Amino acid sequence: xxxxxxxxxxxxxxxxxxxxxxxxxxxxxxxxxxxxxxxxxxxxxxxxxxxxxxxxxxxxxxxxxxxxxxxxxxxxxxxxxxxxxxxxxxxxxxxxxxxxxxxxxxxxxxxxxxxxxxxxxxxxxxxxxxxxxxxxxxxxxxxxxxxxxxxxxxxxxxxxxxxxxxxxxxxxxxxxxxxxxxxxxxxxxxxxxxxxxxxxxxxxxxxxxxxxxxxxxxxxxxxxxxxxxxxxxxxxxxxxxxxxxxx
Amino acid sequence: xxxxxxxxxxxxxxxxxxxxxxxxxxxxxxxxxxxxxxxxxxxxxxxxxxxxxxxxxxxxxxxxxxxxxxxxxxxxxxxxxxxxxxxxxxxxxxxxxxxxxxxxxxxxxxxxxxxxxxxxxxxxxxxxxxxxxxxxxxxxxxxxxxxxxxxxxxxxxxxxxxxxxxxxxxxxxxxxxxxxxxxxxxxxxxxxxxxxxxxxxxxxxxxxxxxxxxxxxxxxxxxxxxxxxxxxxxxxxxxxxxxxxxx
DNA sequence: CGCGTGATTGAAATTTATCAAATCGCGTGG
DNA sequence: CCACGCGATTTGATAAATTTCAATCACGCG
Numbered sequence: 001x002x003x004x005x006x007x008x009x010x011x012x013x014x015x016x017x018x019x020x021x022x023x024x025x026x027x028x029x030x031x032x033x034x035x036x037x038x039x040x041x042x043x044x045x046x047x048x049x050x051x052x053x054x055x056x057x058x059x060x061x062x063x064x065x066x067x068x069x070x071x072x073x074x075x076x077x078x079x080x081x082x083x084x085x086x087x088x089x090x091x092x093x094x095x096x097x098x099x100x101x102x103x104x105x106x107x108x109x110x111x112x113x114x115x116x117x118x119x120x121x122x123x124x125x126x127x128x129x130x131x132x133x134x135x136x137x138x139x140x141x142x143x144x145x146x147x148x149x150x151x152x153x154x155x156x157x158x159x160x161x162x163x164x165x166x167x168x169x170x171x172x173x174x175x176x177x178x179x180x181x182x183x184x185x186x187x188x189x190x191x192x193x194x195x196x197x198x199x200x201x202x203x204x205x206x207x208x209x210x211x212x213x214x215x216x217x218x219x220x221x222x223x224x225x226x227x228x229x230x231x232x233x234x235x236x237x238x239x240x241x242x243x244x245x246x247x
Numbered sequence: 248x249x250x251x252x253x254x255x256x257x258x259x260x261x262x263x264x265x266x267x268x269x270x271x272x273x274x275x276x277x278x279x280x281x282x283x284x285x286x287x288x289x290x291x292x293x294x295x296x297x298x299x300x301x302x303x304x305x306x307x308x309x310x311x312x313x314x315x316x317x318x319x320x321x322x323x324x325x326x327x328x329x330x331x332x333x334x335x336x337x338x339x340x341x342x343x344x345x346x347x348x349x350x351x352x353x354x355x356x357x358x359x360x361x362x363x364x365x366x367x368x369x370x371x372x373x374x375x376x377x378x379x380x381x382x383x384x385x386x387x388x389x390x391x392x393x394x395x396x397x398x399x400x401x402x403x404x405x406x407x408x409x410x411x412x413x414x415x416x417x418x419x420x421x422x423x424x425x426x427x428x429x430x431x432x433x434x435x436x437x438x439x440x441x442x443x444x445x446x447x448x449x450x451x452x453x454x455x456x457x458x459x460x461x462x463x464x465x466x467x468x469x470x471x472x473x474x475x476x477x478x479x480x481x482x483x484x485x486x487x488x489x490x491x492x493x494x
Numbered sequence: 495c496g497c498g499t500g501a502t503t504g505a506a507a508t509t510t511a512t513c514a515a516a517t518c519g520c521g522t523g524g
Numbered sequence: 525c526c527a528c529g530c531g532a533t534t535t536g537a538t539a540a541a542t543t544t545c546a547a548t549c550a551c552g553c554g
């Protein structure tokens with residue numbers, strides 16, 4: 001928190017951890033300066049609600065640090081996670097008043113925010129931002145559609161394996177060398193896994209222990225998972241080749 | 248087909264049926280002229296494959312007429328429809344070599360195509376195209392995420408009702424007045440419905456007859472469905488208010 | 495040391511898929 | 525005009541997967 005707070009005023013964009021991946025990735029120095037002038041930081045603690053579907057949301061923002069979830073839900077309590085926001089991901093939608101989904105901080109989160117109106121104006125003047133936003137949106141669209149295949153057609157076991165593979169791929173980027181075993185530190189609870197996968201927590205739990213019994217994974221405490229043989233895990237995802245979940 | 252063929256060369260963009268909804272919607276006359284110079288038409292007959300996931304696709308295109316499906320599948324035959332392309336929808340992705348999903352013509356389809364390289368160049372010069380493409384992509388993203396809720400958390404009956412409601416909303420725009428009953432002419436087979444909803448054709452069939460037995464719908468032949476009371480149908484979708492599937 | 499939350503396990507119920515067999519709709523050829 | 529045949533759909537019986545309900549376990553914390 002104190003570390004987050006130290007960000008709370010002016011921070012040099014060039015020192016920003018998401019400088020080269022966020023909406024500002026393509027900006028030149030002068031464009032960056034314009035953004036810098038109107039940006040402001042906001043922090044949320046784990047569990048806090050960032051936005052509620054249907055309610056007015058007049059900022060847009062990039063995630064600087066932390067993880068947040070996008071969810072949609074049905075009145076009777078059913079919840080479906082529809083996206084995971086990691087650093088550099090974008091929140092909010094130029095040209096729309098209300099938030100289209102619920103957004104909740106999973107860990108402590110720091111946002112680099114802009115008021116929507118000024119941001120929309122900049123969008124028209126600075127093509128680089130719009131271009132980057134388009135790229136990012138199309139990537140998210142691909143990810144959402146991949147997830148539709150999982151939710152519509154994969155078995156519980158395949159879903160679990162796919163999720164683990166996805167987390168490995170996202171978290172452990174420099175893992176090429178680890179011919180022998182990878183380590184996962186699950187960033188989410190069983191309940192969130194269930195909401196992500198369209199399953200119940202009991203099914204998640206059972207499938208995890210099932211995979212463990214067959215030696216495909218080893219469960220280490222509540223959050224730790226060890227994968228001795230990545231290709232064995234990928235073979236369980238239901239995806240075509242051993243190339244796995246690539247998009 | 249002959250009608251389609253008559254489009255095969257130069258057509259005035261101002262007479263184009265999708266002029267105000269497609270990527271070119273925001274273009275001025277001169278921009279339109281630039282697009283017009285490099286565009287070309289292509290037609291596909293019902294059932295033809297337009298693109299295959301993973302294979303090179305070096306055009307982008309707008310659907311001028313007809314309907315196409317986006318699908319992803321698993322080697323063992325499981326298929327999930329991840330999108331429905333209607334007139335004005337956009338195909339292809341600037342900045343990506345391969346098609347990210349399979350695209351198939353459901354009905355006869357006419358495309359307004361551009362080679363990818365020239366289109367990408369225009370994209371940099373003509374902000375209006377990029378802006379519109381961003382809007383459209385964000386809308387698709389919202390639709391994909393709504394569908395994730397359906398695939399992950401809705402029951403078979405709710406899925407069927409949601410689909411019927413969606414089709415009504417899309418096809419029957421001026422239906423506000425029809426306090427008494429709406430008519431659906433299903434544009435797709437049971438198999439496609441099943442692939443769309445993440446169900447089997449048998450389950451689709453059973454749920455339809457179930458809804459019919461309760462008087463919520465009336466099945467008229469293979470493709471016709473009559474909805475005597477829209478709100479009764481919406482009540483079955485599982486969505487919050489009677490506002491239904493609005494996003 | 496007990497409490498509480500999250501996780502696991504078990505048994506039964508429910509939903510949906512699977513396999514198999516009618517039935518329907520409709521165009522074709524006799 | 526009508527019988528035939530084919531693909532799509534419906535229906536039935538059964539099986540499998542997942543959910544639900546209930547109980548127990550594990551662990552961090554005051």
